[in-house]
Amino acid sequence: xxxxxxxxxxxxxxxxxxxxxxxxxxxxxxxxxxxxxxxxxxxxxxxxxxxxxxxxxxxxxxxxxxxxxxxxxxxxxxxxxxxxxxxxxxxxxxxxxxxxxxxxxxxxxxxxxx
Amino acid sequence: xxxxxxxxxxxxxxxxxxxxxxxxxxxxxxxxxxxxxxxxxxxxxxxxxxxxxxxxxxxxxxxxxxxxxxxxxxxxxxxxxxxxxxxxxxxxxxxxxxxxxxxxxxxxxx
Numbered sequence: 715x716x717x718x719x720x721x722x723x724x725x726x727x728x729x730x731x732x733x734x735x736x737x738x739x740x741x742x743x744x745x746x747x748x749x750x751x752x753x754x755x756x757x758x759x760x761x762x763x764x765x766x767x768x769x770x771x772x773x774x775x776x777x778x779x780x781x782x783x784x785x786x787x788x789x790x791x792x793x794x795x796x797x798x799x800x801x802x803x804x805x806x807x808x809x810x811x812x813x814x815x816x817x818x819x820x821x822x823x824x825x826x827x828x
Numbered sequence: 829x830x831x832x833x834x835x836x837x838x839x840x841x842x843x844x845x846x847x848x849x850x851x852x853x854x855x856x857x858x859x860x861x862x863x864x865x866x867x868x869x870x871x872x873x874x875x876x877x878x879x880x881x882x883x884x885x886x887x888x889x890x891x892x893x894x895x896x897x898x899x900x901x902x903x904x905x906x907x908x909x910x911x912x913x914x915x916x917x918x919x920x921x922x923x924x925x926x927x928x929x930x931x932x933x934x935x936x937x938x
Contacts, residue, residue, distance in 0.1 A: 745924060756832075756914055756928025764924070772925055802869060806926075814859035814918050816876035817926055822869055 715740050718820035720805050726826045727795040735790040735823050737805030746788040747772075747806040747817065748780065757804060763788055764810075795827045830855045830919050834929035841905050841936050849900040849932045851915030859918035860891050861926065862900050866911045874900070874913075905936045 721736045739746065744765050749757035749772075759772030763782040777799055779791040788807075792799060805820040831854040841847055851860075862874040875882050875889040877898065882889055886905075891898040902909055912933050916926040 747924070747926075749926075754930075756916070756930050757926070758928070759925045762924055804871065810924070814878070814924075816859075816861060816873065818873060819863075819871040822871070824869070 717741065718805055718807055718818055720803075720820040720823050722823060723821070724824045726828065727792075729795060729797065729827060731795050732791070732793050733795070733825075735792070735803055735805075735825075737788045737790065737820060738786050739788075739805075739807040739818075740786065741807060741809070741818070742785065743807035743809045743818075744785065745808045745810050745817075746782065747808075748778070748788070748790045749804045749806065750774065750801040751804060751822075752801050760790065760803075792825075797827050799825065800827045801825060830857070830917060830922065830927050832915060832917055832927050832929035834913075834915055834932050836932060837930070838933045839935070841934070843905060843907060843936055843938050845905050845936075846901070846903045847905060847934070849902070849913055849915075849934075851898040851900070851917075851929055853896050853898075853915075853917050855896070855919050857893065857896075857917040857919055859926070860898055861916050862889055862898070863914045863916065864909075864911050865914060865931070871914075902934075905934075907936050907938055910934055910936050 747762040748760040761780040808817045879893045912931040
């Protein structure tokens with residue numbers, strides 16, 4: 715298993731540009747998550763999905779959109795990039811049944827908006 | 829929402845020393861994870877430990893859920909242990925969200 719994979723690893727955007735961060739998992743996990751990590755801080759949840767076709771906002775959703783058309787993929791869309799979106803973005807997944815379970819993280823995408 | 833406090837914020841050790849990192853949380857949790865973020869930024873799962881004690885090599889962790897804290901023990905530290913250690917928790921009402929502490933920055937000198 716490759717686990718959770720993310721592309722690209724690095725990206726520089728100009729203010730106002732858009733891009734999609736890709737995330738895929740091959741563990742047949744039902745839940746998937748997007749977090750961002752600002753310098754010197756812990757991670758904060760942007761959006762999450764409990765299954766294909768179902769998404770919900772996390773703590774910091776403004777400026778982002780997500781979709782989940784398949785179990786494996788959970789892309790994150792940035793529209794009209796702003797300097798405040800300069801961060802490291804982590805995708806994660808977990809298999810949840812009745813209760814909580816361990817989340818597994820991808821390697822991250824480092825995004826700079828200038 | 830739940831508050832997660834980690835201590836100490838910074839820790840400098842000589843290779844071979846032992847250390848204890850602490851995570852306090854303000855509400856009942858149904859998930860607690862410890863991560864190591866290495867100097868390249870990769871998040872490595874160390875423990876999934878909502879309660880009880882687990883050991884993995886030189887690392888062990890204990891969560892006392894009733895008293896709302898968790899401890900991570902690192903024994904015989906090595907330079908490769910350097911990085912940031914995060915505690916993250918999930919509650920019944922947090923909507924599957926992991927809430928992260930601000931981390932402990934560990935530096936192990938040779």
